[in-house]
Amino acid sequence: MTAVPEPVTAARKPFNGPMLDAHLVVDRGTFRLEVALRIAAGEVVALLGPNGAGKTTALRALAGLQPLTDGHLALAGGDLDRPERRVWTPPEDRPIGVVFQDYLLFPHLTAVDNVAFGLRRRGLDRRAARARAETWLARVGLADHGRRKPRQLSGGQAQRVALARALAVDPTLLLLDEPLAALDARTRLDTRAELHRHLTAHPGATLLVTHDPLDALVLADRLVIVEDGRVVQEGDAATVTARPRTDYVARLVGLNLYRGRADGHAVHLADTFTLACADRLDGDAFVVFPPTAVALHPQRPDGSARNTWPATITGIQRHGDNLRVQLAGPITAAADVTPAAAAHLQLTPGQQVWAAVKATETQAYPA
Template structure:
């Protein structure tokens, strides 16, 4: 799907690096929209963020923000970082250790021409908005991780950026602080009138904070859409793991999909040609013996791993296809499951989704 915002970010990021890695990513983010850039380590997320911030020049392509060209190598245009209307919250926040919270936030407005008193008033107002008015005189070392994150956010927003870049903004926080800060961040992003790009590897951060997801692997976009579209129809193993589905690619002939190795799965959907077939681990049932009157999809498997997964146990299976099953601890005890044990796996056709590749 092409998005052509009237205001916001329109970019074709092409970066060629020594060693052969190449980034070639199309990005559009409308004003007021929050887009998450997701991908595994080494996918190119940080390269994209550095290019947008002006810390890494493009090899080709362009970056246009609210109609203004910031980087277009073909025309010799390259606006330096300090002249881009962009705010950045880095993973480690990078607050100035010798400055108080209010002076950290005031740094941007002062750099943009405000007098010291005016800049400090702007900063104080932003600290109040993020709930840290009482910490205005505190140095970064006196702040908790969540407080430091909010100071960094206030510093980025105080210059009223057309584009806000967030680089793994919650990664440095512990689980409890992360939950609270994520909710606060969601509220502040909702109030930001500019475009926001969130770079993360955490699917929960992306699902909670973003309006749209862009998945990058090996320097290219492999899938894009809202959370519902991506979770319903993952198109790579990484995306399937991200949304918690067993995913296979094969050839469909109606309700039957033959996957690698010649194993055939039956789905409720009718598809012909190259297709994906997917089902959640919770849909996979395990039996000590081949079940009678069995569902359409049954196969012998061997347990290769057992891990705690929330309130369930995730059972990793090898066999004609590799799969994961989520079962209750009580069921695991009843079945006496352990690595190396043979079992039968079954999934109903009605629980199995098929869609064109």
């Protein structure tokens, strides 16, 4: 089989540093993205953030679709973008594979020709490109679908064709833009598991852009959270989910988050409310507890819970097998209760209740 030409020579030399080393600075009107990203070979990093945080801008900058205003972008030690030196590499010359949210398969081409397209662009002859494309379709479980066009494929099958097309060119960096967002719940579950298998086998760096925390937790080795164009938190999934540092991250992982001033086993919040905590801490601190830790009572409870407060129910929504109850009061909070408990308490919006959380259910850590 004919070898695929090297798209960027510098990116294929032996290199011991991070596969991706980028400081992305992009100005778009009044919005500025300034994000540092370093991804090792074989590592999958998830980039998360609310709408408008800059996730898509970062992905477009990495793909070469959005020039950098400042900073740098290097793959395996080779500069692709460095504005101060007037270095910029066109998208087609970057050793990068991209899977877009809507896959962007060519509607007039068969699955095998869609996968072969990038190989042909890299200089492989038609016969060799199709042979390699067929191998990749077999690897993603679509060996019998090579002659089908995109309209004849299901959403999960189209996603796998797009992934095969991106991986077939042996990218140094793989970019995934909400790759599971277009799938229904059942297909998403199966495809997520299959995608995890392929990402584990990919030797290059991978950046997954997503708003779905489950996709990030299942597929990524490390999380990078961006808000308003800046990195606000990063780390492995266990650290980020256990110790959120912004309201967005807390909502993402399903925790109640508060910031205050710790004094021993108490954290004093800005609104004069104090939370008792099992952890001993001094100085600026965060406190978290899960909605499942919040117990609701019709009257002020007696017992061991050291944190109790009067609250007003502002909303009730289905949340998995439970009900998520939104509470206003000295502090805002979310509580998870079973449908049976909600019926017993006759919970309704506007109702006055008492909330209670044991100190042992809280976690305090430095801010």
